[in-house]
Amino acid sequence: METDRNGLKTTNNLRYYMEDYWDIVLGIIAVIAAFYFHLNGHGAMATLMAAIGIASLSLTVAEVAEVLSERLQEPYGSMVLTFSAVIVEIILLYIILLEATHTPEVIETVKGGIISAVIVDMNVLLGLAVFVGGLKFTEQQHNKETSSTYTTILFVTGLALLVPSLLSQSEHGAEVIREASYIIAAVLMLFYIIIFIFQTKTHTHFFQATAKSRIFRLKRKMQESGQEIDENEHSDYIFEKFNNIGNFIVIFILIAIIALGAEIFATDGVKLAKEYGVSAGLSGLAIAIIAVSPEIFTAIKAARNDQIQRVVNIAMGASVVSILLTVPILLALAYASGIDLMLDFNPLQIGALIMTIILAWKSTEEGQTNYFEGISLLMFFTCYAIIAGYY
Numbered sequence: 001m002e003t004d005r006n007g008l009k010t011t012n013n014l015r016y017y018m019e020d021y022w023d024i025v026l027g028i029i030a031v032i033a034a035f036y037f038h039l040n041g042h043g044a045m046a047t048l049m050a051a052i053g054i055a056s057l058s059l060t061v062a063e064v065a066e067v068l069s070e071r072l073q074e075p076y077g078s079m080v081l082t083f084s085a086v087i088v089e090i091i092l093l094y095i096i097l098l099e100a101t102h103t104p105e106v107i108e109t110v111k112g113g114i115i116s117a118v119i120v121d122m123n124v125l126l127g128l129a130v131f132v133g134g135l136k137f138t139e140q141q142h143n144k145e146t147s148s149t150y151t152t153i154l155f156v157t158g159l160a161l162l163v164p165s166l167l168s169q170s171e172h173g174a175e176v177i178r179e180a181s182y183i184i185a186a187v188l189m190l191f192y193i194i195i196f197i198f199q200t201k202t203h204t205h206f207f208q209a210t211a212k213s214r215i216f217r218l219k220r221k222m223q224e225s226g227q228e229i230d231e232n233e234h235s236d237y238i239f240e241k242f243n244n245i246g247n248f249i250v251i252f253i254l255i256a257i258i259a260l261g262a263e264i265f266a267t268d269g270v271k272l273a274k275e276y277g278v279s280a281g282l283s284g285l286a287i288a289i290i291a292v293s294p295e296i297f298t299a300i301k302a303a304r305n306d307q308i309q310r311v312v313n314i315a316m317g318a319s320v321v322s323i324l325l326t327v328p329i330l331l332a333l334a335y336a337s338g339i340d341l342m343l344d345f346n347p348l349q350i351g352a353l354i355m356t357i358i359l360a361w362k363s364t365e366e367g368q369t370n371y372f373e374g375i376s377l378l379m380f381f382t383c384y385a386i387i388a389g390y391y
Contacts, residue, residue, distance in 0.1 A: 034046050043268040050269070061251055062294030065251065082295070082314060085318060088291050089291040094330060096265075098337060106270050107340075108280035109287070116288035119352055121315050122357070124296060124377075128296060130371070133374075134371025141308065142364070153320050155357055156191070158350070160191075164344045164345075281348065282385075292318070295314055
C-alpha cells in the first residue's frame with residue numbers, strides 16, 4: 001500500500017512539473033531546433049521552431065512576471081507583465097527591421113506589426129478574456145475609470161499617428177514626413193512620461209484591481225489533495241521562491257534567449273514570406289500574435305477567476321505601451337542603424353486602429369462586460385485579419 005502511495009505521489013509530482021515547466025523546456029528545445037534547421041537550410045521549419053520557441057519562452061516570461069505582479073499592487077503588477085511583453089515585441093520588430101538593409105519591404109511589415117499589436121491586444125486578448133469570463137460569470141465588473149482613461153490616451157495617440165500618415169497623402173516630400181515622424185515620436189515619449197506619473201503617483205486609484213489576486217496553480221493542487229486553500233501560501237513553482245531581483249534576472253535571461261530565436265525568425269521568416277507572397281499586414285499580424293500570446297493566456301486565467309479589472313489593465317495598458325514606447329524606441333533604433341523608418345501608416349492600419357479603440361471603449365465604458373461584448377471584439381478582429389490578408 002505504501003508503495004502504491006509513493007508511486008501515485010511520484011506520478012502527481014511529475015504531472016505538476018510538466019504543467020509548471022513545459023513552456024521553458026519546449027521553448028529552449030524549439031530554439032535549439034530552429035538553429036539546427038537554419039544551419040541546414042530548412043527555412044520553413046526554422047521559422048516554425050523559432051516561432052514556437054519565442055511563444056513558449058514568452059509564456060515563461062509572463063509566468064515569472066505574474067509571480068512578480070502577485071507581490072506588487074496595481075497598477076505595478078500589470079505593468080510588469082505589459083513591459084515584459086512589449087520588450088519581446090520591440091526585440092522581434094527591431095530584428096525584423098534590420099532585414100530592411102537588403103529587403104526594404106520589411107519596413108511595411110514592421111509598421112503593420114506596430115498597429116497589429118494594439119489590434120490583437122484590444123480585440124483578441126480583451127475579446128477572448130471577456131468572452132470566457134462572461135460565459136462563466138454572466139457579467140463582470142471593473143473600474144470604469146480605467147477604461148475611460150486608457151481609451152482617451154489611445155484616441156490621442158491614434159490621432160497623433162495620423163499626422164505623418166496625412167502628410168504622406170499631400171504634396172510634401174519624404175523629408176517632411178520623416179521630420180514629422182521624429183517629432184511625433186518625441187511627443188509620444190513625453191506623453192508616456194506624463195501618463196506614467198498619472199498612473200503611479202497621482203491617480204493610482206483609477207487602476208486598482210477590484211478582486212484579490214490568486215495563485216491558480218496552488219489552488220488547483222490543494223483542491224485535488226483535499227487540503228484547505230490558503231491563498232497566502234506559496235506553491236512549489238521555483239520562481240516563486242526567488243526574490244524580486246532574482247526574477248528580474250530570470251526575465252532578462254529568457255528575453256536574451258528569445259532574441260536569439262527572433263534572429264532566426266526574422267532571417268528565415270522574411271525570406272519565407274517573400275517566397276509565398278504573404279502580405280505585410282498578415283505578417284505583422286502573425287508577429288503581434290506571437291508577441292502577445294503569453295498575455296492572452298494570462299488574461300484568460302484572470303477572467304476565469306473573475307479578475308476582469310486585471311484583464312482591462314493588461315489589454316489596454318499593453319496597447320498604450322505598444323504605441324507610446326514601441327514607436328519612439330523603434331524609430332531611435334532605426335535611426336541608429338541607418339534605416340529609414342517613418343510613421344506613414346496606410347489607411348487600413350489607421351482606420352482599424354481607431355475603430356478598435358472605439359469598439360473597446362463602447363465595450364467597457366459602463367464598467368461591466370459580458371460574453372456578447374467579447375464575441376463582438378473577436379468578430380471585428382476576424383474581419384480585419386481577412387482584409388489584412390488581401391490588402
